[in-house]
Amino acid sequence: MRVCLVGAFALAFASMLPASIIFTPEAPGVQQTTVAGAVVTETFDGLPTGLLGAYNSAIGTYSAGGAISAATAFGGANQTQYILTGDGSDSSQYQLTFSGLRDYFGLYWAAGDPLNLLSFYSGATLQGSFTIGDIVPSLSGAYFSNPNTGENSSEPYAYLNFTATDAASRFDRVVFQNTAAGTAFETDNHSIVNATTVIPEPSSWLLMAAGLGTVLMLAARRTKVLTK
Numbered sequence: 001m002r003v004c005l006v007g008a009f010a011l012a013f014a015s016m017l018p019a020s021i022i023f024t025p026e027a028p029g030v031q032q033t034t035v036a037g038a039v040v041t042e043t044f045d046g047l048p049t050g051l052l053g054a055y056n057s058a059i060g061t062y063s064a065g066g067a068i069s070a071a072t073a074f075g076g077a078n079q080t081q082y083i084l085t086g087d088g089s090d091s092s093q094y095q096l097t098f099s100g101l102r103d104y105f106g107l108y109w110a111a112g113d114p115l116n117l118l119s120f121y122s123g124a125t126l127q128g129s130f131t132i133g134d135i136v137p138s139l140s141g142a143y144f145s146n147p148n149t150g151e152n153s154s155e156p157y158a159y160l161n162f163t164a165t166d167a168a169s170r171f172d173r174v175v176f177q178n179t180a181a182g183t184a185f186e187t188d189n190h191s192i193v194n195a196t197t198v199i200p201e202p203s204s205w206l207l208m209a210a211g212l213g214t215v216l217m218l219a220a221r222r223t224k225v226l227t228k
Contacts, residue, residue: 020169021120021128023135026159028142031077033106033191035161041191044068044081051090052083059192065094066176073151074111075186077159082110082188086178093177096190101172103164106191109135110146111155115178116185120162120171127164127171135160159189 026034032041042057047068055062067089068081075082085094101122109116112132119129136156145153164170178185 020165021162022165023130023160023162025138026161028140029147030159031108031147032189033159033161035104035106037193038104038106038191040194041189043189044083047081049081059190060096060098063095065089065091073146073149074184075188076110077108077188079148080188082186084184084186085176086115086184087182088184092179093175095173095175097173098192101170102192103170104161104193105174106159106161108159108188110157110186110188111152113155113183115180115183117177117179119175119177121173121175122171127169132156
């Protein structure tokens with residue numbers, strides 16, 4: 001009976017986990033992540049400029065829809081190549097699919113404008129989405145203008161670290177979308193913590209929780225017997 005209660009508790013605990021993805025900006029002018037363990041980054045510097053087809057990167061698989069550009073006033077970490085969608089590409093979006101569930105993704109979001117939309121998915125489930133309007137309240141005036149050239153002072157340039165705060169909010173796909181014509185969504189230095197680390201599925205966490213509960217129950221029973 002107690003084992004059943006432990007299992008029920010684990011299931012109830014898992015169902016209570018809220019899906020939540022948060023972001024933290026790097027300091028103004030920083031154009032790559034400083035998160036410990038984020039050692040795998042796609043810089044786009046080794047790719048030819050122009051439209052990008054489906055592309056298998058060290059961090060995941062990019063769909064068609066993006067384009068690689070040389071550095072401009074609107075993008076390019078440290079004046080290097082970057083990826084965009086919208087104006088300058090043949091599509092309004094592309095996606096990056098990981099090999100398994102992740103709890104961290106970082107990117108340099110350059111020349112952020114209201115048409116840029118970044119969305120995180122687990123399968124078909126939307127885990128969270130962000131526009132530049134969600135980001136700007138966390139940024140000081142020091143983030144506005146290209147940190148390499150001083151141009152375009154009306155838009156923010158920031159490296160952003162996105163983190164799932166719980167097991168329920170992990171993601172396996174990121175979608176980059178420009179929601180209307182007239183601008184582009186420019187990003188660079190896409191980073192993950194480890195390309196070979198796949199976070200356990202929720203069922204694994206349930207099994208571990210149930211196992212821990214069983215161990216604690218048996219320990220409590222043993223203590224009760226010894227104290228009689």
